[in-house]
Amino acid sequence: MKLWNKITMVGSLICMAGFVHASVYTDFMVAGGNVGSSVDVTWSNLNGPVTLGSTAGTDPLVDGVKNSFTATSGLSGTLKMNVLALDDLSGNFQPAIWMGGGQSVGNSVNAQDVRGWGVRRDGKINGDLQGAEALIFTFDLSALTLGAGQSVVLTGITFFEDDGSRNGDFWQRNFAIPLGTASAGTKLANDVTAWSGSRTVVDGDQFAVVRGLKDTRLAGLELDVVPEPLSLGLVLMGAGVLFVGRRVRPTHSR
Numbered sequence: 036m037k038l039w040n041k042i043t044m045v046g047s048l049i050c051m052a053g054f055v056h057a058s059v060y061t062d063f064m065v066a067g068g069n070v071g072s073s074v075d076v077t078w079s080n081l082n083g084p085v086t087l088g089s090t091a092g093t094d095p096l097v098d099g100v101k102n103s104f105t106a107t108s109g110l111s112g113t114l115k116m117n118v119l120a121l122d123d124l125s126g127n128f129q130p131a132i133w134m135g136g137g138q139s140v141g142n143s144v145n146a147q148d149v150r151g152w153g154v155r156r157d158g159k160i161n162g163d164l165q166g167a168e169a170l171i172f173t174f175d176l177s178a179l180t181l182g183a184g185q186s187v188v189l190t191g192i193t194f195f196e197d198d199g200s201r202n203g204d205f206w207q208r209n210f211a212i213p214l215g216t217a218s219a220g221t222k223l224a225n226d227v228t229a230w231s232g233s234r235t236v237v238d239g240d241q242f243a244v245v246r247g248l249k250d251t252r253l254a255g256l257e258l259d260v261v262p263e264p265l266s267l268g269l270v271l272m273g274a275g276v277l278f279v280g281r282r283v284r285p286t287h288s289r
Contacts, residue, residue: 058190058259059085060101063252067093067146069155069162074144078114081179081260082107091146104260109182114258115175120144120168122156127167130206130243133219136169144170151195151252163195163250164203169243170253176238184263187236191257192244193229202226202247207234231257 059078070091080086083103087094104110120143121128121136128136145155145162152170153162164170176187194203205224212219224230226247234242236258244253 057083057103057105058101058257059104060098060191060255060257061087062096062098062255063146063152064148064150064195064254065093065095065146066148067091069141069143070146071144072120072138072142074118076116076118078258081110081112081114091144093146101257104258106182106185106260106262110180110185110260112179114179114187115177117173117175118144118152119171119173120154121171122154122159123165123167124156124158128169128243128245129167130169130204130220130222130245131217132215133208133241133243134215136167147252150197151254153195153252163252164244164246165250166246169245172242172244172256174236174238174240176236181260182262185260186263188259188261189232189234189236189242189257190259191229191231191255192224192242192253193255193257194227194244194247195252195254196228201249201251202228203251203253204245204247205230206243206245208241208243210239 061076070093074089074091076087076089076095078085078087081104085097085102085104087097089095120138122139122142123136124139125137126135139156141155141157143155145153147162153164154168154170155162181187192205195201204222204226206220206222209219209221220243223232223234
C-alpha cells in the first residue's frame with residue numbers, strides 16, 4: 036500500500052474514532068402558564084454539563100444525556116436567546132416577508148408541561164400556536180466567547196405531537212432581504228414534527244416557529260458548538276501523518 040493511501044486511511048479512522056458530535060437539547064415541555072410576552076433563555080457553564088436559566092419563572096430543562104457541546108476548548112461566557120410571542124388578533128405574522136403579528140391584551144408565551152410553549156392572549160381558549168401566531172427566537176451572542184474556529188449551530192427543533200398531525204413550520208430571517216419583501220424569511224421545514232439540520236448562528240439571528248396544517252407548540256430545541264471542519268480535518272490528518280511516519284522504517288544501504 037502506498038504511503039499516501041496509508042495516511043488517508045489512518046486519518047479517516049482517526050476522524051471516525053476521535054470526533055464524536057455532542058449537543059445540548061432544551062426541553063420546553065415544562066409547567067408555568069403565562070410567563071410573559073418576551074422571555075429570555077440563557078445557557079451557561081458551557082464546558083458542560085450545560086446549565087439553563089430563564090425569565091419564565093419555571094425554566095425549560097436541559098436533557099440528562101444531551102447536555103454538553105462538541106467543542107469546549109476556549110469556550111466561555113453565556114449563550115442567550117429571546118423568545119417573543121406574537122398573536123394574530125390585530126394582524127397576521129407573515130414569515131415569508133417577516134412582518135405582521137402583534138401583542139394584544141394578555142399576550143404571553145404559554146408554558147405547559149405536557150405540551151410545550153405556545154402563545155396566549157385574552158379571549159383565547161388555549162395557548163397552542165394557531166392561525167398566524169408565532170414564537171420568534173432572537174439569538175444574543177454578545178456575552179459568548181468562542182474558541183478558535185468554533186461556531187454555534189442550531190441542529191434541531193421539535194414540535195408538540197400527540198395525535199400524529201400536530202406539525203409545525205420552521206423559518207429563518209434572511210437579513211439580506213429587506214423586511215416586507217418576498218424571501219425576507221426562508222422556510223427551513225414545512226409541516227413537520229421535527230426538523231434536524233445545521234444552521235450556523237451568529238449574533239442577532241432570528242428564527243420562527245408557526246403552526247403547520249394543525250395547531251402545535253414548541254417542544255424542544257437543540258444547539259451545538261462545533262469546531263471549524265477544515266481545521267479539524269487538517270489536525271486529524273496531521274496526526275495520521277505522524278502515526279504512519281513512525282511506522283515507516285528507512286531503508287539503509289550497506
